[in-house]
Amino acid sequence: KFIELPWQEFDRKQISPTRDTRLRWMQSxxxxxxxxxxxxxxxxxxxxxxxxxxxxxxxxxxxxDKAYAGE
Structure with a gap:
């Protein structure tokens, strides 16, 4: 089940957190x-x-090295 949210503008800053800020971003x-x-x-x-x-x-x-199970 999911909730549909209204469309909002976004920019690159909101999508690609750097690895040192990823955890804070994810929690927010x-x-x-x-x-x-x-x-x-x-x-x-x-x-x-x-x-x-x-x-x-x-x-x-x-x-x-043998874990990939692709085609």
Whole structure:
């Protein structure tokens, strides 16, 4: 189920947050309760930007080079 919202103008600043502001931006838009992060993300996430989130590490993929299941 979803809610239709009225059209609003937007600009690039609202769509593409930089990685160091992504968490703050995400919370201002969707107010998530959990964030599943990869090992690389953990290095730059600032938990102080959103202390109400539960941070969950993504499971490592063994043989990541073979994990792609495309056509």
């Amino acid at each position: 838009v969707i107010r998530c309760t959990h964030y599943v992060h990869g090992a690389g993300e953990r290095q730059y996430l600032n938990e102080a930007d959103a202390p109400e989130i539960t941070y969950v590490p993504r499971a490592d993929i063994s043989e990541a």
